[in-house]
Amino acid sequence: MTDVFRQPTLFYHLGIRESFSMTNNIVLYHNTDLKGAQLLKATSGSYHFIPYVTTTNDDFLCCENDVQRRASEYLQPNWDNLLGPFCQPLVGKLISLLKEIDVTTSTYLKDTLLSDIRKAREKYQGEELAKQLSAIKLRMESTEVITPDVITNLLFSYRDIQDYDGMVKLVETLKELPTCDLTDQHSIGFHYAFALNRRNQQGDRKKALRVMLEVLASFDKPAPDMYCLCGRIYKDLFLDSYCKDATSRDNAIEWYSKGFELQPTLYSGINLAVLLIAAGQQFENSMELRKIGVRLNSLLGRKGSLDMMNSYYDVGHFFTVSMLAKDINKAVLAAEKLFKLKSPFWYLRSVVQNLMLLQQFQKISSDHSPKQECLNFWMDIIVEATETNRNGLRFPVLILEPTNVYQPSYVSVNSEADEKTISIWHVSSEEVKGIHEWNFTPSSIKGISISKCDERCCFLYVHRNSDHFEIYFSTEAQCSRFCHLVKEINDEGASSAELEGDAEGDTLEYEYEYEESEERVVLGKGTYGVVYAGRDLSNQVRIAIKEIPEKDSRYSQPLHEEIVLHKYLKHRNIVQYLGSVSENGYIKIFMEQVPGGSLSALIKSKW
Numbered sequence: 001m002t003d004v005f006r007q008p009t010l011f012y013h014l015g016i017r018e019s020f021s022m023t024n025n026i027v028l029y030h031n032t033d034l035k036g037a038q039l040l041k042a043t044s045g046s047y048h049f050i051p052y053v054t055t056t057n058d059d060f061l062c063c064e065n066d067v068q069r070r071a072s073e074y075l076q077p078n079w080d081n082l083l084g085p086f087c088q089p090l091v092g093k094l095i096s097l098l099k100e101i102d103v104t105t106s107t108y109l110k111d112t113l114l115s116d117i118r119k120a121r122e123k124y125q126g127e128e129l130a131k132q133l134s135a136i137k138l139r140m141e142s143t144e145v146i147t148p149d150v151i152t153n154l155l156f157s158y159r160d161i162q163d164y165d166g167m168v169k170l171v172e173t174l175k176e177l178p179t180c181d182l183t184d185q186h187s188i189g190f191h192y193a194f195a196l197n198r199r200n201q202q203g204d205r206k207k208a209l210r211v212m213l214e215v216l217a218s219f220d221k222p223a224p225d226m227y228c229l230c231g232r233i234y235k236d237l238f239l240d241s242y243c244k245d246a247t248s249r250d251n252a253i254e255w256y257s258k259g260f261e262l263q264p265t266l267y268s269g270i271n272l273a274v275l276l277i278a279a280g281q282q283f284e285n286s287m288e289l290r291k292i293g294v295r296l297n298s299l300l301g302r303k304g305s306l307d308m309m310n311s312y313y314d315v316g317h318f319f320t321v322s323m324l325a326k327d328i329n330k331a332v333l334a335a336e337k338l339f340k341l342k343s344p345f346w347y348l349r350s351v352v353q354n355l356m357l358l359q360q361f362q363k364i365s366s367d368h369s370p371k372q373e374c375l376n377f378w379m380d381i382i383v384e385a386t387e388t389n390r391n392g393l394r395f396p397v398l399i400l401e402p403t404n405v406y407q408p409s410y411v412s413v414n415s416e417a418d419e420k421t422i423s424i425w426h427v428s429s430e431e432v433k434g435i436h437e438w439n440f441t442p443s444s445i446k447g448i449s450i451s452k453c454d455e456r457c458c459f460l461y462v463h464r465n466s467d468h469f470e471i472y473f474s475t476e477a478q479c480s481r482f483c484h485l486v487k488e489i490n491d492e493g494a495s496s497a498e499l500e501g502d503a504e505g506d507t508l509e510y511e512y513e514y515e516e517s518e519e520r521v522v523l524g525k526g527t528y529g530v531v532y533a534g535r536d537l538s539n540q541v542r543i544a545i546k547e548i549p550e551k552d553s554r555y556s557q558p559l560h561e562e563i564v565l566h567k568y569l570k571h572r573n574i575v576q577y578l579g580s581v582s583e584n585g586y587i588k589i590f591m592e593q594v595p596g597g598s599l600s601a602l603i604k605s606k607w
Contacts, residue, residue: 026050030051171195235249456472577590
């Protein structure tokens with residue numbers, strides 16, 4: 001920067017560097033002119049400005065302030081020996097500056113990575129989050145930014161989306177780096193073993209067990225979770241053997257016991273109790289099980305009542321403890337809340353594993369009461385939620401009643417019978433007043449649509465029924481499969497895409513009313529479309545025509561609901577539904593036109 005004629009060009013290139021976020025720039029200036037140095041320093045802004053002088057021996061000294069500058073002028077004849085105490089060697093200055101920049105840059109990159117990981121976890125889920133994490137990993141070019149915080153947050157992020165293979169590969173990549181020893185840390189070893197056990201490829205569980213035993217051997221005071229993870233690995237080995245590997249079962253009991261003794265938790269206590277039952281003990285004759293049961297109830301009581309619980313983790317523990325205690329009423333209430341909280345697949349699978357062990361080893365009474373049937377239903381729907389390849393034609397479902405109560409029911413698609421039908425029946429029908437079983441032929445099915453609020457739910461619309469059915473399935477996949485089966489057996493005359501006019505008459509013939517400008521008369525605009533004025537050509541009575549674009553699938557469900565509702569409402573104080581038709585890319589609903597303006601205008605005129 002010493003040459004004033006080159007300064008504009010060099011500043012231009014500095015601006016280009018900044019445009020690429022290359023903000024660490026050093027300006028060197030041969031300090032022969034104090035005024036020039038001051039002017040250039042003011043112009044340099046955020047750049048590192050270093051003025052320097054040369055000695056008679058061609059040494060370069062950093063001369064950053066006026067005192068150093070004046071000392072260099074005063075001592076110039078003898079500065080080889082005398083200027084050193086006043087000025088720092090230029091090489092030393094550059095080395096210290098570069099070290100500071102390296103530390104600052106690494107800290108900035110680390111903080112940026114942590115921030116981006118947290119933002120990705122908050123904003124994305126599933127495959128989209130996996131893509132974001134892969135992009136973040138590509139930015140980890142330097143070992144300086146590979147810190148325990150960054151790696152732990154990445155592992156947590158992969159765990160959230162159940163990408164256990166991603167967790168394993170991340171840790172194994174770190175092991176291959178010669179200058180990285182993060183894999184020796186206990187927390188990372190713990191998550192590595194956890195991911196291996198969950199991934200469960202050939203040899204993964206034995207490898208996970210070896211990793212955890214090494215971690216425990218190197219730790220003076222292991223955390224309870226470490227003992228429990230060893231117990232979990234042995235428990236999974238026991239389950240993999242179809243409950244025949246007694247050695248793995250006993251080892252699981254030993255490790256869960258250590259975790260429960262060190263710090264009693266619902267997780268360790270429930271698993272310990274279930275495994276003791278699998279080993280042949282029962283609450284009726286085992287003092288050890290009774291002690292565990294007392295402690296579990298105490299821990300559960302600290303969580304508050306079931307109504308106060310908003311975590312699927314706590315509700316799942318409440319459900320399993322109720323099953324251990326054979327308390328059917330509490331188990332049913334907890335199962336319903338577990339369903340409402342949309343518990344994740346991996347957690348439900350863990351709950352189901354304990355339920356299967358209890359069913360196999362716990363003494364269960366042969367009770368066929370309505371309460372037991374209701375509990376069997378909840379077992380069925382929870383188990384189905386963990387099965388990825390169930391292809392049966394009978395579905396355990398919940399039907400939301402008009403009273404806002406979930407009614408346990410079953411839906412069956414009889415597609416292989418001579419007369420194809422859809423059957424619906426309630427569980428514990430002897431306790432249900434009124435109709436509790438329905439059979440619908442394809443011609444009686446008006447339509448079906450998946451809910452926009454919860455994709456586990458669909459709406460089944462039928463003829464000659466005052467209400468539609470709001471049906472909740474165990475998973476989104478089961479709901480989608482049921483809708484597909486219904487549409488398959490539904491003939492063209494009753495397909496879900498068809499909107500019928502008045503069932504008792506022909507399609508209504510109509511015409512629009514127009515302004516002098518030849519624009520159609522608009523009566524109003526609603527949530528889904530525009531309402532125009534028209535006339536029924538059969539009697540010249542004014543009608544209202546509500547138009548909704550067919551291409552907007554978001555409104556298909558509310559539209560069906562509106563049609564079903566209005567079609568069966570007949571009262572002098574309710575606007576009369578006259579029919580509907582699909583025409584020219586619009587769904588048109590014909591309704592009675594009521595004079596007097598809009599309701600909002602009426603309210604404004606009165607108040």
